[in-house]
Amino acid sequence: MSATLLELRAVTAGYGDVVVLHEISFSAREGSVTALIGSNGAGKTTTMRCVAGLLRPDNGTIAWRGGVINALSASERVELGISLVPEGRLIFPDFTVEENLSIGAFNPRAKPNRNRRRDEMYGLFPRLRERRGQHAGTMSGGEQQMLALARGLMAEPKLLLLDEPSLGLAPSIISQLFDIVDTVRRMGVTIVIVEQNVHRTLQIADYVYVLENGQIVIHGDAQSCAENPNIKQAYLGLY
Ligand SMILES: Nc1ncnc2c1ncn2[C@@H]1O[C@H](COP(=O)(O)OP(=O)(O)OP(=O)(O)O)[C@@H](O)[C@H]1O
Ligand SMILES: [Mg+2]
Structure with missing residues (x-):
């Protein structure tokens, strides 16, 4: 099994007095696609911002190849190989x-x-x-x-963070986009992807975390998540 590239351990973070993430832990293995899914306001973008160094956790650690990087600035993290493609594109x-x-x-x-x-x-x-x-x-x-x-x-990047890349795109473009994400992974780039398009995401992801109200409530390999009744009902519209 490949090494762990990124690991969040019991990360608590928020904005001012508002706590958004409650002790979340997750990791991404080198060369894998890790998906973070969850409803609006669950804290997905907040998680990505913590990894990219745009938001400092109040507690917990963020580790890169086993070394804690909490103190590194966003540009120092880019230099390490962490690249964020933010929600809403921002070109x-x-x-x-x-x-x-x-x-x-x-x-x-x-x-x-x-x-x-x-x-x-x-x-x-x-x-x-x-x-x-x-x-x-x-x-x-x-x-x-x-x-x-x-x-x-x-x-x-060695780690590409994609925050809702398919948002607002037509189905044919979404399909191209997921094909490209798959190509990028085959180039050896590790990917963490936040997506609302859960059906398509489960097809390209290796491992999946479900975030609800700032807590990881389910995690597992993509296949077991695709068969999980709670995920089917809440995110795939299947009963
Ligand atoms: N700059 C901010 N200041 C205060 N609260 C914020 C800020 N950014 C986000 N929040 C709040 O944090 C919570 C989590 O927001 P976040 O953007 O992480 O959610 P999300 O899971 O990415 O949702 P979405 O699917 O809608 O993008 C929300 O309640 C949001 O209102
Ligand atoms: Mg978001």
Whole structure:
């Protein structure tokens, strides 16, 4: 079995006096796809923000290859290999596709390989090559999501955090997106994905955690989760 790349141990976090995550523990093995599912407001984005270093836990530890990284800043975590593709894409609308991609390689580790990496991204996302000179804000929702994903990959991540990549996309684009996520995993990148599209996510994930009200209530391999009656009822619309 592969080594544990990321591990959260009893992480408690929130905003001001409001506690959102209550002692959550989860881990991601090297080379795997780990899914985090749960209803709106469960704390999924908050969890991703803690891993990326955008929010400091009040308690608990975040470990990377066994070493505690709580004290590292967001940019130090990018340098380690942690890259977040945030919910809602957050690309720079007035910059071109090419400029958005270049910004993704701002970290010292990725910067020297920027041009080669960008060509790789154009190979993976041919539409972005066609649109390289276009302002990102004028692209379609699906194209913008592909750009956000490609920009995340420009940082040469070892761990890619995807927060609801399929949100708002048409079914045919969602299908392409999941195919690309699978390709990225085969490139050797470990993935933690937050998704509302549970059916499709269970097909690509190795391991699944269910977050409810800031607590992990179910976890297991994807197949056992797909057969779990509570998950079927709450997240797959099956009875
Ligand atoms: N900056 C903030 N300040 C205060 N409360 C916040 C902040 N961000 C999130 N929250 C609250 O934390 C809780 C968890 O939010 P979070 O964004 O982590 O949920 P989520 O599981 O990602 O939901 P969704 O599926 O809707 O994206 C919510 O009740 C939310 O209102
Ligand atoms: Mg969210």
